[in-house]
Amino acid sequence: xxxxxxxxxxGTQITxxxxxxxxxxxxxxxxxxxxxxxxCIHCLICWIYCPDSSIDVRDGKIASINYDFCxxxxxxxxxxxxxxxxxxxxxEFEK
Amino acid sequence: xxxxxxxxxxxxxxAEAMRQINPDVVAAYPITPATExxxxxxxxxxxxxxxxxxxxxxxxxxxxxxxxxAAAAGGRVMTSTASQGLALMHxxxxxxxxxxxxxxxxxxxxxxxxxxxxxCDHSDTMASRDSGWLQIYSExxxxxxxxxxxxxxxxEKVFLPAIVSVxxxxxxxxxxxxxxxxxxxxxxxxxxxRKPYDLLDIxxxxxxxxxxxxxYFFEHKRQEIEAMKEAKTAVIEVGKEFGEKFGTSYxxxxxxxxxxxxxxxxxxxxxxxxxxVVVDTLRAKGMKVGLFKIRVFxxxxxxxxxxxxxxxxxxxxxxxxxxxxxxxxxxxxxxxxSLYESEKRPFITNYIYGxxxxxxxxxxxxxxxxxxxxIAEKDEVKNLINYIGVxx
Numbered sequence: 477x478x479x480x481x482x483x484x485x486x487g488t489q490i491t492x493x494x495x496x497x498x499x500x501x502x503x504x505x506x507x508x509x510x511x512x513x514x515x516c517i518h519c520l521i522c523w524i525y526c527p528d529s530s531i532d533v534r535d536g537k538i539a540s541i542n543y544d545f546c547x548x549x550x551x552x553x554x555x556x557x558x559x560x561x562x563x564x565x566x567x568e569f570e571k
Numbered sequence: 572x573x574x575x576x577x578x579x580x581x582x583x584x585x586a587e588a589m590r591q592i593n594p595d596v597v598a599a600y601p602i603t604p605a606t607e608x609x610x611x612x613x614x615x616x617x618x619x620x621x622x623x624x625x626x627x628x629x630x631x632x633x634x635x636x637x638x639x640x641a642a643a644a645g646g647r648v649m650t651s652t653a654s655q656g657l658a659l660m661h662x663x664x665x666x667x668x669x670x671x672x673x674x675x676x677x678x679x680x681x682x683x684x685x686x687x688x689x690x691c692d693h694s695d696t697m698a699s700r701d702s703g704w705l706q707i708y709s710e711x712x713x714x715x716x717x718x719x720x721x722x723x724x725x726x727e728k729v730f731l732p733a734i735v736s737v738x739x740x741x742x743x744x745x746x747x748x749x750x751x752x753x754x755x756x757x758x759x760x761x762x763x764x765r766k767p768y769d770l771l772d773i774x775x776x777x778x779x780x781x782x783x784x785x786x787y788f789f790e791h792k793r794q795e796i797e798a799m800k801e802a803k804t805a806v807i808e809v810g811k812e813f814g815e816k817f818g819t820s821y822x823x824x825x826x827x828x829x830x831x832x833x834x835x836x837x838x839x840x841x842x843x844x845x846x847x848v849v850v851d852t853l854r855a856k857g858m859k860v861g862l863f864k865i866r867v868f869x870x871x872x873x874x875x876x877x878x879x880x881x882x883x884x885x886x887x888x889x890x891x892x893x894x895x896x897x898x899x900x901x902x903x904x905x906x907x908x909s910l911y912e913s914e915k916r917p918f919i920t921n922y923i924y925g926x927x928x929x930x931x932x933x934x935x936x937x938x939x940x941x942x943x944x945x946i947a948e949k950d951e952v953k954n955l956i957n958y959i960g961v962x963x
Contacts, residue, residue: 481790481797486730487671487767488791490778 501528505548507563509541515560522552522561572756572817579749581742584712585651585677585735586611587749588719590621591757592675595646595764598626598637600656603689604739605679608651631656635663635674642672643779645769647723649674653739654681654695661699664732668703668795670779671767673726676704677719678736679743680840680891682927690928691739693839693891696868697901703795705733705802706869708839710825712737712747714866720757721809721821727765728805729798738841739928752817760816802870823872825864826879828854832861834943835880837906838889839865842924842931846889849936860940865902873909880906881913884947887939889959891925899923899956918946924959935959 485491518538523531530546532539553561579587586608589597597616599609616625624641628634631652642648652660657678667674682688683695696706707722709715715737722733737743752760768777783791807822814820825843828850829835836846843864853860863880880886888907890900903921910916922939925931939959946952 478786479790481793484787484790484794485768485777486791486794486798488669488779488781488783489768490781491775493776493778495778 500544502542502544502546505543505546506566507548507550508543508566508569509546509548509550509552509561510564511538511541512560512562515558517558517560519557521555521557525551525555527551573753575751575753577749577751578746579712580607580744580746581709581712581715581737582607582679582744583611584716584749585719585737586615587751588716588757589649589651589677590615591752591754592647592649592720592723592761593621593758594623594649596624596626596638596641596648597650598628598634598641598648599650600628600631600634600652602631602653602656604681604743605651605653605656605677607743608677608679612651631659632663635660635667638674639663639667639670639672642667642674642766643670643768643770645766645771647727647764648672649677649723651677651679653679654683654689657695657699658683661702664699664702664704667732669791671730671795671798672732673723673730673765673767674732675719675722675726676732676734677715678734679739680708680736681739686927688927689739691741691841691891692926692928694893694926696734696736697892697894699734700869700901703731703799704869705731705799705806705867707733707735707867708865709735709737709742710841710843710864711742712745712749715742716749716751717813717817717819717821718866720752720761721813724761725802725805725809727761728809729802730765730767731795731798731802736840741841756816760813799870803872806867806870821866823865823867823875824879825866827862827864829861829863829879831859832883833859834885834887834940834947835861835863835883836887836889836936836939836943837863837865837902839868839891839902842889842891842936845931845933846936849933849940852933853937853940858940858944868902868905871905871909873905876906876909877913880917881910881915883917885918885920885943887920887922887943889922889924889939893923893926918952920946920952920954921956922959923956926961929960931959
């Protein structure tokens with residue numbers, strides 16, 4: 477929950493280090509990448525290219541995309557050798 | 572308490588107040604007619620009469636930036652400038668206020684170019700009126716001195732910066748009788764330095780100046796707005812305490828012979844002094860005239876001004892700057908806005924005067940009173956915006 481003006485420290489102070497982790501830039505995204513795991517060969521090329529380190533890898537395999545930080549740039553879609561990633565409008569995911 | 576009575580100019584008076592305040596850092600760049608303030612102060616530094624770190628910067632932009640750094644690091648900080656210097660500081664004014672740093676500028680009101688000019692008008696500070704700085708205008712050297720001392724205390728109460736100004740040459744370079752308070756009294760009045768935070772406090776590390784986008788900028792500005800509201804209380808508290816300790820109380824404005832007045836002039840700075848002489852003359856002739864001097868322009872005392880002025884029949888607002896809105900000056904707009912909700916809205920006209928140091932004489936002010944009298948008698952305004960002393 478973001479703080480209101482009455483609770484925030486005055487003068488734009490940031491009072492704890494590493495607060496950029498709390499800055500969820502994923503809400504800048506207009507399109508969302510979705511991995512088709514039937515096609516994915518876990519080559520990790522998307523993980524290498526992702527400029528926001530938003531591809532989660534577990535046990536050497538692609539596990540998921542971190543939508544808190546993925547800005548929807550679609551570089552992963554461009555680089556995937558198996559065309560396993562596709563972009564979908566965020567509108568589709570609105571409740 | 573032993574006050575020292577001396578003859579000093581407005582600039583000397585402000586430099587003397589700075590010496591007594593003994594700030595941790597003064598960063599400055601010289602500019603006519605405010606040069607003397609820091610020139611005299613640098614003498615105090617050289618003579619070891621203050622503990623201040625003096626930073627001669629390469630421009631006013633740098634000077635105020637150095638002040639911001641020093642204040643963020645926890646120092647009590649002051650500077651001085653005028654006109655183009657304040658304009659060059661403009662960008663940093665908003666940053667100092669946004670970071671909530673209680674810096675005090677001793678300012679000398681000089682016309683902004685162009686055309687280039689070095690004499691008095693209020694276009695410089697009026698151009699900074701929305702920057703988040705408190706603005707206190709001084710009628711004479713004594714007020715410049717008293718206001719500088721109070722500004723430091725008010726600024727540190729609410730964590731907003733403050734500008735104290737005097738009229739170029741008319742006050743900055745004119746020698747007047749000045750009562751100086753004892754050093755220790757001034758220091759105990761201002762008290763221990765209060766800071767909003769301290770970058771050098773390594774036990775509580777903070778980051779300042781971070782990118783503040785759509786999701787937090789508004790909240791920080793809302794805090795600043797609230798601080799400006801709180802400054803209203805602080806101005807009154809400090810002005811009252813100053814009076815209790817030193818004999819002269821201060822508020823948002825001064826009402827000079829406003830009791831029973833039908834018509835009134837509103838003025839800032841030295842012109843208020845000239846107007847008082849005219850008020851005395853006209854009162855002696857039986858005219859019910861008064862002067863309403865605005866001392867604190869930021870924060871602006873809307874409710875208090877409404878209460879004090881709504882019973883007046885006709886008001887002439889003297890503006891020593893034009894807002895270039897095509898419809899008069901900044902003080903005029905604020906005064907009219909203050910009285911909008913009054914059921915007894917007075918007639919309010921605007922007089923632009925004194926641009927670029929054009930003198931205003933008692934006869935000019937008398938003319939304004941006579942015109943206001945006519946408005947009050949005939950219930951009719953001929954000219955909403957008037958220009959005193961300009962050649963047609």
